[in-house]
Amino acid sequence: MSPEGLLSIGELAERAGVTVKTVRFYSDLGLLPEVSRSGGGHRRYGPEALDRLRLIRSLRALGLPVPEVSRVLDEGDGLTGSLENALDARLRELGSEMAALRWREAALQLVRDCPAGERAERLRLVGAVSEPPSTAALARFWRGALPARLSSRLRSVILDHAVPRPPVDPTPAQVLAFARLHAIATAPCPAGDPRRPARHRTDADCRPDVLYDGLFDAYSLAAADLRTGRTPDRGQALDCFVTAHATARDLPDTPAFRRRLDTLLTRAADPMIDRYWELTGVLTPSPDPTLGAVHEWLRSALSDDVARAAG
Incomplete structure (x- = not known):
């Protein structure tokens, strides 16, 4: 010194x-x-x-x-x-980095442990997803699928149900499920694709807010039936479901309307959307069924009801 x-x-x-x-x-x-x-x-x-x-x-x-x-x-x-x-910011960064590492670890296990014949497909699926995974593509998918006239309030509620959050500590199966959801959400859909108008869009003469408010009431009732293992059948949930569709179109709930609605929903059924909800269930395992599972339960109940009335 x-x-x-x-x-x-x-x-x-x-x-x-x-x-x-x-x-x-x-x-x-x-x-x-x-x-x-x-x-x-x-x-x-x-x-x-x-x-x-x-x-x-x-x-x-x-x-x-x-x-x-x-x-x-x-x-x-x-x-x-x-x-x-500075420490708070660094903790947020570390959380993101750790989430990315956990995702990468599960993705590596997924590719390593799969049959050799499936490896190329899984590499392609996983490689298309960012680390940590982003739900932006899924949100865009549903924003484009929902009616343009739907209120921002209901749009937000539906997105909360339809866009699953990636698990904090995913399993390889959940990584694969999310990667497949991402592939569905980003798949090209030409204007002439028959799936395009079937993506949860409504008739031009339908009031979407009235419809979806009523549907959520019906879904809540039907979800309780699903949790108890009840098979699709007549009851309050189905009546609420049909009323939502009828009221949104300023029509009465009649046998003729139920036949028309059954035909409309059957034509609008989309295996791709069904697969989406199935994969969502893998990502969010819980006793509460997905909106897709509840909708399918109600659609089946309506078809059975129409068939009984016809017989």
Whole structure:
């Protein structure tokens, strides 16, 4: 140490347990200001530089980027403010990184353990999904499928039910299910594709908000029936389901309307959408059935009801 109590760059590096190159790097970035220069142009640091250098190393060891380290040092209080914000941001980043790693681990197991003949397809499916997986494509799929005149309130409710969140700690089977959902959502659908008008769209003369509000009431009733294992049949859930469709079209619930509705729903049935809901169930295993399962239960109940009336 010099008579003035200043440290040379070598002395500072030795006391901090780092290399001279490291001290010079942080100095050049402005994180570790020098007090003066010797007659020969060598850097000199004050005694406080040692604690500052140790703090810099600690912050960098936590993964904070240099700009965040600089903000923490500039604030002067290492326990609040900028440090808390920087640590919160780093924790969010780590959460995202860990989610990506868990997804990658399950994806690797999925490809490694599958039959050789399925490996190319699974690589293609998994490779099309980001890490961590994003639900943006699924949300776009449903926004395009829902009626244009549907209110933002109902659109948001439907998206909450129809867009499953990837599991925090996925199994290989769930990785495959999500990758297949992503493939469905991003598959090209030409204007002439017969599936296009079947994607949960409604008649031009139908009031979509009235329809979907009524459908959610019917779905709640039918979900209770599904949970108890009841087979599709007549009852309050079916009546509520038909009433929703009839009221949305300003029509009465009559046997003729039920026949027309059964025909309409049968024609609109889409195996791709059925598969979507099946895969959604893999991603969100719970006692509560998916909207797709509830809709199919009600559709089957309606078909049975129409068949009985005809017989």
